[in-house]
Amino acid sequence: MMADRNINGISTNPESLKQSALQDEKLFQHQQFNGVHSSQSSRSSSPGVRLGHISSQLPPRLIPQSQLPPVRPSIGNVTQQIGGINLNQSLPRSSPQFGTPTFSQSQSSTMGQKATPSPITVNTYFNKDTGSSIGSTASQQSLSGSFPVPPQIQPNLVQSNAFSVNPQSSSNLGQKSDSFPPLQGQFPNVQQNNTSQPPKPFHLPNPAPTRTVSGIGSLPSPQNKVLTNQNADLSRTHPTQSQHSMGVPYNSSLAARVSPIPPQQNFQISPNRNGPIQAPPSQGQINSQFGQSRNVVPGSHFQTTVSQQNLQKTYPQQPSLVQNNDNQRINGPNSFQNFNNGPNNNANLPTTPSTLSTQTTNYQQVNNSGVPPLTPPNVAQKANLHSNRYPTLSVNNYQQPTVTPGQYSYQQPVQKQAVPQQQSMNSYPNQNNQGGVLQTGFNKYWGMEHFDLLQIPNILPPAKEEAPLVQLGQELLDEANCSPDLFRCTMTKIPENNSLLQKSRLPLGVLIHPFRDLSHLPVIQCNVIVRCRACRTYINPFVMFVDNKRWKCNLCYRINELPEEFQYDPVTKTYGDPSRRPEIKSSTLEYIAPAEYMLRPPQPAVYLYLLDVSRLAVESGYLKIVSNILLEELKNIPGDARTQIGFIAYDSALHFYSLPEGITQPHEMTILDIDDVFLPTPDNLLVNLKDRMDLIADLLRLLPNRFANTFDTNSALGAALQVAFKMMSPTGGRVTVFQAALPNIGPGALVAREDPSSRAATEVAHLNPANDFYKRLALECSGQQIAVDLFVVNSQYVDIATISGISRFSGGAIHHFPLLRPARATLCENFTRSFRRYVARKIGFEAVMRIRCTRGLSIHTFHGNFFVRSTDLLSLPNINPDAGFGMQVAIEESLSDVQTVCFQAALLYTSSKGERRIRVHTMCLPVVSTLHEIIHSADQQCIIGLLSKMAVDRSMQSSLADAREAFINVAIDILSSYKVSLNLGSPVTGLLVPNCLKLLPLYISALLKHTAFRTGTSTRLDDRVMKMIEMKTKPLYMLMQDIYPDLYPIHQLENQEVIMNSEEEPVSVPPRIQLTARCLDNKGAFLMDLGEHMVILVCPNVSQEFLNEALGVPNYPAIPDDCYEIPVLDNLRNQRLHQFISYLNEDKPFAATLQVIRDNSTNRVVFFERLIEDRVENALSYHEFLQHLKTQVK
Amino acid sequence: MAFNFPAFSYIIALIVDAFLIFFSLFHVIAFDELKTDYKNPIDQCNSLNPLVLPEYLLHLLFNILFAASGEWFSLCLNIPLIAYHINRYRTRPVMSGCGIYDPTSIMNADILTRCQREGWIKLAFYLLSFFYYLYGYVIALENDHIEHT
Structure with missing residues (x-):
């Protein structure tokens, strides 16, 4: 158990990372056996009570x-x-x-x-x-x-x-x-x-x-x-019978009369949990x-x-x-x-x-x-x-x-x-x-x-939306199925042919979060990895065993031989029953790949930092933060003894730092010729982290002050990337770029395209790159297994649409911290936490991911940061635990002769320890033939996740207006098709939705007001493009929080439900409330969880006890304008609040920053702009949106 | 046997059309290879992109000849394709080189099917027009012969 834990918990905790590094080899055998029975669970979702709840779809309380x-x-x-x-x-x-x-x-x-x-x-x-x-x-x-x-x-x-x-x-x-x-x-x-x-x-x-x-x-x-x-x-x-007999329906109709x-x-009577809510009466009827x-x-x-x-x-x-x-x-x-x-x-x-x-x-x-x-x-x-x-x-x-x-x-x-x-x-x-x-x-x-x-004005269930369960009809298989946190389909049942899918108007696709931090992951090392000989599918819980020696692939239906080794069950140490193998018991597991999975020896971990040191960058103060964190985390950077690191600074010139052995201070070499870049010295630019730790630390201490007085306003990003490519191409690795200014010089130079006066215009231009320099370079990088991660800390337009190409197509990650200034505490703190997590998180090098699906289905379009190398193969020079992917799926042949379909994602990567590993996720879904079942199997969150990705594509290929219209059309189509599927004789006046789609209109109306897709509100182009990129790459649970933040009343925590967090401590969790001013209250305090940031709004008439005890202030006006944390006090209210906040942080890659604002504070817009159900200028309120839908739904 | 200008433009069209048939064949095969994972999209785009402009220009070339020789009907047959080519090139993805295929988006199933369908349709069109040009060539010669006699 320990071993499993360690291995998988790596990225969150630097300490555990280290440990795992040590234990990795030692406990290896142990792991694979222990891992056998471990069921998949996310790192954060804890064992024990909570898990149980989740599995039963109960809100965790x-x-x-x-x-x-x-x-x-x-x-x-x-x-x-x-x-x-x-x-x-x-x-x-x-x-x-x-x-x-x-x-x-x-x-x-x-x-x-x-x-x-x-x-x-x-x-x-x-x-x-x-x-x-x-x-x-x-x-x-x-x-x-x-x-x-x-x-x-x-x-x-x-x-x-x-x-x-x-x-x-x-x-x-x-x-x-x-x-x-x-x-x-x-x-x-x-x-x-x-x-x-x-x-x-x-x-x-x-x-x-x-x-x-x-x-x-x-x-x-x-x-x-x-x-x-x-x-x-x-x-x-x-x-069950008794349930029926007591059933509402019998008398309810009568009763109504x-x-x-x-x-x-x-x-x-009705026990609606997440919302098995039945419903729609016409208003008239109700009135009657x-x-x-x-x-x-x-x-x-x-x-x-x-x-x-x-x-x-x-x-x-x-x-x-x-x-x-x-x-x-x-x-x-x-x-x-x-x-x-x-x-x-x-x-x-x-x-x-x-x-x-x-x-x-x-x-x-x-x-x-x-x-x-x-x-x-x-x-x-x-x-x-x-x-x-x-x-x-x-x-x-x-x-x-x-x-x-x-x-x-x-x-x-x-x-x-x-x-x-x-x-x-x-x-x-x-x-x-x-x-x-x-x-x-x-x-x-x-x-x-x-x-x-x-x-129903209050449609939001008070508990978090859980993913709908896939029901395969067999308990064993249901248990074995992949966790929805990792692999999720827009429907839990697949329509048997394309025309049925078209009738339902639902988008078909899968979202995957393949490298998520897991607390339980069976790791298997064996001589032969059992795969189908025809389609190369990995053996999984959903295959059929023809007999003890043969198995039938569930993707291509070929019958394959089982190797002798597979008969042995490592847990019970017995022979003869292949179904006891971990491969058959768990649909998420990891193989240690043998030599045939390597094209070259596993690469070492290589990290290169490109630091923008132009005037704007210096003003943003990011360099100091980065240096400090790197100094602190140097020992926690994932990697083995071969780990290499290097630094390049650039403004209108390139500054190299050579760290040869035996010198006391880093050497700086400046190259002014940026049009035809070359490496000033063949080696010592990338140096071994362990050997030169002191020198690197020296450099990090020097760097922030080295450029403190520069007035160079140019930024030669293109040249720096080219030179980074040259440095890294022998090994591959990760390039981290910090960009604060528009790259305006050298190769890949850009001009400011944004017209500030048209930020609120309905038609948004320049969502596409201005040139393909960064894309081409990214493809070259991808070929050499180099990923480029971008940290954009701009205070002006930097054309993210163009420069993001370097990360988008090289499997990198993009982080955006607009208007970063040393004076802006929350932003700096957010940047600090984000970067700290970034440095220490798990990383996989030279990765490829292949998605296979049952014959008859095909992957249609991919969404995320990668390069598609063939129809089902994604090239990912780096993979990180916070990267999510989406795929649209098409039904090409009729599936009527099969009961289930499977998707299998296999991620082959080199761990930071230089170990080649394959992480396999398999998801199995039943096939159904009626429209009714399909619509009721919809997974609204997943649909929204996929829709937002499709909409980003649409707005780039066509226009933002098209994308917005597509959103509305999707809602109309789905609701219309549902109405058709109901087959009601008489015309119905209301806007009917099935329970599983009841939040879809809400989410769509939220998307229409999201920074990425809103019009009419002044939105900086960079912010918009960045949000669009996040739509494509964020894992679903983070994306949902971004689209529809969680709002909780927190002034009465003592009277709330108590549930257990991962450490088995009780936490009071208030119900979620809807994002509308109507739900707020003058005497309350409300916490809005935006994912990476939380805002607590304290209203003027909140109880004195809450102010005194929970917030530690004597009275309302005493809440400072820049209150970024809640003091730890020794009273119950305060503890409950802290517990609740840390409970909210459990699932996140890093703890969210906190901001407490008074209702009359100037910062209140941070809170109020996210009350997206209310009407704002140029955008419909949720209710108006529904009215609009109603007029459109036929 | 005298050789008038319409006949000349038809014979040129005939020859060029043969090339175009090869181009579109290559196009179809290339996309089939992409679909069946034989080739890396970067390589494939690199080999396809340089052929795009020549194809368009060759097609334009004999149409100019048709216009010059007053073969309006033949020209009209080709005008839709010319318009399509122009539009296609105008709306190409942002690229520094010539060509219309972008390796990052080419693997998108929509684009892949579209390109493949385009290849097949063009192949059919070029084949049919090949015989039409042959016919036109003969007719042109015939007319010439009639005029001379």
Whole structure:
């Protein structure tokens, strides 16, 4: 284990790198055996609990006990519930119903009711119990429906009563929100107890809660008990079945007709996690429901309150005091009052029967900042509000204080997040009417439900989006499949022919992050690497064994012999079963390549630094930072004893530094002739790092001051690159260029092309290179295994579009630090961290990557930094752990005769230790034949990743306007094809999306406002081009954060979910909120995670405790303008904040820089420009974008 | 047998067209090699690029002859191709040398198929026009003969 760890953890930690260097050889044998069973996991995603969560598609968090209803008799229940949730999640499509029994007492009692044979009893029960008119009507209706439906409606009733009245009910909701992340955090305040419970794999509905329920509402308890027991039995025997039987769909349609409540019921039941949200009703339908609700609710209201009181009274075993507190905390005193006062009590109650109306009230509060929330809007008003609330919201500024003083601020956004579910639930019934109850039930169970985007302003799931799982139908294969962090396809199921793919309008492609730092990687050394003799595919978990001696290639279907060696299992040391080999157990592994994989002896690690020392470069101050970091990290530079390093500085001349043996100071040689460059001395320009360590350190100390007083404004980048090529070509290696000024002299000289006055123009020119000097040079470099990495630290236009060619085609990386100045602390810090990571990270030399895919598929276009040497071979002089690649895939032949298709990426590289290695990733995907399945298998994040790459190509080949239009067309096409696939008879008014694509429009609207593709906002050409390059090369998880940053409320961390980080420490993680001012709050503090940078916005009315304890400032104005770190203080708030920040940093190559800004700070634009859902000048808000889509979708 | 100017332009067109047929054959073969991974795209582009301009110029040459000799119909047949050539060269990628093929983008499947299709279509066009020029040559001679007799 250790060995594995070390080997793979190299790049992050210099220390471990060293260790691994040492252990690499020693423990080698050990590794390969140990590695055998290790499952693939990313470096950052930790073992233990968290992993488990991920695998089950659960958001990585555990449920704080606090969110369980206070009534809950024992912890046992809690865990069971969690277990239930888990089960749901791990099932392909979580079924809403499954969690139901656990929700609340009332709920469970209703469940019991449901099982009752005669609906009549139920009916009476309800009447007796609550005496609410709603209850009776609803139940009668359900009777008319005459299905096992009635129970579900009744639950609503009970709940509605309980909720409106009783804190207990709210706690129920809270509990429920545990299970369903979209709701999470809705009632974070319920209790302070944050201890998390380990999830249990299975859930059985527990009779215990029911009993309590019966106690509560003076329900006819015997009946209840019996019923619950039945229910429990059912679920024990057939968990899935029970889910179905409880399924929303059955009654939901009925319920919709009957009363406003059912939707809520549905909502409660459905366990939407990431969003198996079903949905789309037409607005009209919803409204009609509202209309009904209008009729019903006022009448019932009085009764409700009464019943609440009753409930509270008749609830001796519950700690009612606590509950009251909870309730108050949740609603705030005012809202509580409100509820007592008015007919609109429903609105203020968190779990009121018609949750929609709750929502509306919230919005209303938002809209009329001045209006005290007490004013009771009548229900009809609410309905209206609901129908048109969204547009108003987009206009809203968050500064309008939305909440009553007592109310906790960011509950509001959180509460809103519950809306998608509720609404979707509301809408669901309508769907049912069209599609048939059973069908919808199954759809929902499989996660194929759909919903109407226009009805759901808060679409973002509170937890991070996890990649959809590939389901091959065999558990073993599913486990063996490649991690989505490494290899990901835009669909988890491949259409069987091209016409089907065209019908779905989805882009087909794969994204790969082949050299990602891994914590577990089986490494295999064997004499013969088993490969297919025809197509050279490496043996993988998805091959078929014809018998013990032969295997059938899963890419070309040739039958190959197995070598004798392969029969031996190194773990059990037994012969005879090839399927126990690590090659068959893991789809990501690494081979130590034997000699036939080398064209020449493995090259040493060679590093050359080209330093721009023109006036602009000196002003940027980068040289000092670079020298310091290199000095510190000299010992951590990856490489063996042969490692070489060299330095060249250039302005209008080239300055070479010769470091021969036996001298005390580096020699500088300056060459003024830059048109025809030559090397001043044949050797000692690249010197052995270990031998000349002292001399190199001397040079690094001298360099920053050497050019401090230069006034040379020229930069001869072309000449410097040429000379670097000459120096490196015998060995190959890595050239690192720091460029601060436009290269304006010598070969490859450029002129400033950008017209600053047209930065905001809709048509952007000069996205393409001005000449092909850098590209040609890059191709030459690529041929000699030289990669050129660029650090652009410009303060003026440097024509990145042209000079980036040197990196793009030589497999290099490009980093951009615009306007770097010593005075700009965050930027310098960012540069420092980035460069430190760069110097010490793992590196692979003279690499090639080959992508193979099953016959019938072909790789169409490649995206990333490399040179395509043949149809499936990428030449990568260097490979680094932060490089991502994308490939578009075309279906050339019909795949109808195969069950699965495979993609295999093999990366052959020389490690920094001079070892030739092959890293192989194999991904297997099932083939399907129906449009429906294809659309529901879409992976929205991956699609966005691929689309953005395609759009970059489009904007370079055609124009930016074309690319933008293509984005919109993609969204329209996909939504249209989905509508077609639904095959709904009647025209549908909403904007329907399947669950798996629900964020696609959001991401596309974010892309349209992204620096790379926006128009109308002043954008420097270099910044734009750089962002485009990042789109092509960033790995998906970083790209997504760049496109749609994560926003978290952090002023209430103590009330959040607690999950375990990689070190098994608890971390409070607040739910993500959407990037709109509507989600912000005057009394909050918000953290926006931009990937390499985090911004904390502190709003003026944030609580004093937060300022004092978390931020360590006495009061709001005391937050400095340039606050770039949070002091480490000895209190819980502060610790939680730090833990949360480091938790966010876990996945990143290097820790993000932090910036704390006040709301009135001049820097606030950093934060507010990324609120991309709101309307900015010349760009549509998200809602407007949806409206536009709706008009276009046919 | 007298030899008039139209006949001369046709015979030149005939000869040049034979070269063009070879060019496009080479083109088709080269892209097929690229597709089947036999050749490095840099080498292939280096061998293809120098041939692009000569091909275009040769094609232009006999069309000028057609214009001069008043063979309007033959010229009209070729005008679309001339326009295509001009456009193709105008929109070529940024390159310092002559030619239209860029080794970094040539392996893109779209461009590869397009180039290959272009090769086949041109081959067919040149072959057909080869026989047409032969026919035109004969007709020109015939006309000449009729005029003389």
